Amino acid sequence: GAVVSQHPSWVICKSGTSVKIECRSLDFQATTMFWYRQFPKQSLMLMATSNEGSKATYEQGVEKDKFLINHASLTLSTLTVTSAHPEDSSFYICSARVRQDNYGYTFGSGTRLTVV
Amino acid sequence: AQSVTQLGSHVSVSEGALVLLRCNYSSSVPPYLFWYVQYPNQGLQLLLKYTTGATLVKGINGFEAEFKKSETSFHLTKPSAHMSDAAEYFCAVSDRGYSTLTFGKGTMLLVSP
Numbered sequence: 001g002a003v004v005s006q007h008p009s010w011v012i013c014k015s016g017t018s019v020k021i022e023c024r025s026l027d028f029q030a031t032t033m034f035w036y037r038q039f040p041k042q043s044l045m046l047m048a049t050s051n052e053g054s055k056a057t058y059e060q061g062v063e064k065d066k067f068l069i070n071h072a073s074l075t076l077s078t079l080t081v082t083s084a085h086p087e088d089s090s091f092y093i094c095s096a097r098v099r100q101d102n103y104g105y106t107f108g109s110g111t112r113l114t115v116v
Numbered sequence: 117a118q119s120v121t122q123l124g125s126h127v128s129v130s131e132g133a134l135v136l137l138r139c140n141y142s143s144s145v146p147p148y149l150f151w152y153v154q155y156p157n158q159g160l161q162l163l164l165k166y167t168t169g170a171t172l173v174k175g176i177n178g179f180e181a182e183f184k185k186s187e188t189s190f191h192l193t194k195p196s197a198h199m200s201d202a203a204e205y206f207c208a209v210s211d212r213g214y215s216t217l218t219f220g221k222g223t224m225l226l227v228s229p
Contacts, residue, residue, distance in 0.1 A: 004159075006159070010157075034216065041224075042222070043206065043219045043220065043221045043222050044160075044206070044219045046216055049216060091157070093159050093160070095160075095217070104162070104165065105150075105162075105210075105217060106162075107152075107159040107160040107161075108159050109159040110157065110158060110159045
């Protein structure tokens, strides 16, 4: 089945530094990638939608200059948290729409970001 | 706009008992409906989905759900709970264009021996 590989699984960084999270589609072409943020014991909140080769569409309230999304190829999308602060600590999950699965969705395994 | 309501943030059952997780949706047109399971610090795994056709959908691990248009519901059931079913369950909807998923707040299923 369609697999999205997300790395790293967890990362700890210092305040003010930047962190890059990668999501790769291993056996299909991900024309559309979704990025979610999940706070402890809460649901997934959509941050942005990216389409290969174009600028991401951010949800209301999400800082596009802080959460940089790049989707330069059909198999790789990245989320960079710039100038991270402790309040950015969260669980980030990517998801791709899968054409072969009648346009269903597949999710990465998530990245636990802790900013200290 | 679409919305999803999951009744009960926590559901507790005994091993072997019936599992019932409730999901109601609000949508101007019949949406596509999904149930996902999430284990701690992991991504989401699809249990089942409804798009068209038979309203009773069977998924993995013995789960099934029934789409009831008149009740705008898509409740998830399993006849006999197993300890390994303990996890967070999310109901989600998308429009028929598969644009974005809207998630419910999730229900934590607790299974006791």
